[in-house]
Amino acid sequence: MYYNWAVNIKNMIHLLDNSAQQVDWIVMEREDCSPCNIGATLLSPIHLNNKNYNKNPIIHSTIRTWKQIKQNLKLRNLSLLIPIVNNPLFKPSIIDKSFIQWERMGIKMLGDLYELGKLLSFQQLQLKYNLKNNQYFKYLQIRDYLKKYTKDYHNMPTDLLDEAMKTKAESANLISYLYNIILNIEIPTTDGIRRDWEQELAINISKESWDNHLLQVHKCSINVRHTLIQFKTLHRLYYSKTKINKLFPNVSPICDKCLCQEATIAHSFVFCTKIQKFWNEIFDIFTKLIKIKLVPKPEWIIFGISEGNPELNVFQKNLLNYGLIMGKKAHT
Numbered sequence: 001m002y003y004n005w006a007v008n009i010k011n012m013i014h015l016l017d018n019s020a021q022q023v024d025w026i027v028m029e030r031e032d033c034s035p036c037n038i039g040a041t042l043l044s045p046i047h048l049n050n051k052n053y054n055k056n057p058i059i060h061s062t063i064r065t066w067k068q069i070k071q072n073l074k075l076r077n078l079s080l081l082i083p084i085v086n087n088p089l090f091k092p093s094i095i096d097k098s099f100i101q102w103e104r105m106g107i108k109m110l111g112d113l114y115e116l117g118k119l120l121s122f123q124q125l126q127l128k129y130n131l132k133n134n135q136y137f138k139y140l141q142i143r144d145y146l147k148k149y150t151k152d153y154h155n156m157p158t159d160l161l162d163e164a165m166k167t168k169a170e171s172a173n174l175i176s177y178l179y180n181i182i183l184n185i186e187i188p189t190t191d192g193i194r195r196d197w198e199q200e201l202a203i204n205i206s207k208e209s210w211d212n213h214l215l216q217v218h219k220c221s222i223n224v225r226h227t228l229i230q231f232k233t234l235h236r237l238y239y240s241k242t243k244i245n246k247l248f249p250n251v252s253p254i255c256d257k258c259l260c261q262e263a264t265i266a267h268s269f270v271f272c273t274k275i276q277k278f279w280n281e282i283f284d285i286f287t288k289l290i291k292i293k294l295v296p297k298p299e300w301i302i303f304g305i306s307e308g309n310p311e312l313n314v315f316q317k318n319l320l321n322y323g324l325i326m327g328k329k330a331h332t
């Protein structure tokens with residue numbers, strides 16, 4: 001999924017970068033957005049009618065994936081990279097030539113109206129870009145546009161992806177770079193989840209291991225339902241009895257199987273005395289299959305085996321991970 005996102009963002013960078021080589025496909029996509037700027041169309045904070053891009057299926061799919069990226073990475077809806085001139089949601093920029101003058105003076109995109117995440121006042125913009133006094137009304141118009149599409153328009157700090165998307169389209173290894181940026185945005189949001197697992201499993205999980213576990217989710221199976229089981233486990237999305245108890249205090253947090261301990265996620269999947277026999281048997285089967293003695297480890301059951309076992313080859317790891325997902329499926 002992250003790889004597809006990185007490819008989509010790379011294509012967007014090609015379309016946004018005016019200095020990029022004007023190859024046929026870029027010219028065609030831009031023409032389909034004419035008279036509006038393709039950047040303003042792609043990055044629009046709200047859904048635009050497909051007539052705005054001549055029903056071009058590539059642009060349609062790029063916009064759809066961008067929406068998915070924004071939602072999943074919890075990005076701000078209004079990108080600082082949105083061009084000001086010929087913006088379909090900012091009519092004055094289409095009918096009033098003053099904004100072309102602004103563009104020539106250096107105010108090309110929304111981010112140019114900000115410094116260190118703060119919206120510049122008209123006086124500050126005048127100083128920075130040499131704007132004349134008669135441009136004040138234009139400033140109010142653009143401020144109204146910002147206000148319309150974001151509540152906290154005064155404070156819009158740049159985010160990692162805003163910065164990454166300023167990269168030149170011709171840069172080498174752009175997809176890998178974007179892929180890592182996406183991971184970097186995603187990982188801080190899962191830091192709390194990593195700590196919760198450290199506490200429940202009573203182990204230290206290094207950032208490196210955690211990154212591996214996150215990557216492993218997308219590689220563990222070609223079956224989407226299996227991937228989802230691993231995703232929900234890793235992200236602690238299952239409703240354990242302790243979790244339900246926090247929402248509804250009249251529901252007991254005690255495990256239904258052993259009737260003696262609180263059913264945290266780790267207890268329900270691994271530690272419950274009533275399911276330990278199950279895991280021992282699973283690992284015995286693995287041991288017979290691959291002829292390497294394996295002792296059940298709680299972290300393997302939860303995260304899968306993505307590292308730290310040089311004696312296992314890729315085929316054996318894949319087999320084990322598949323079996324562990326099936327095992328977890330039996331306890332969901």
Ligand SMILES: [Zn+2]
Nearest residue numbers: 255257258272
């Ligand atoms: Zn139990």
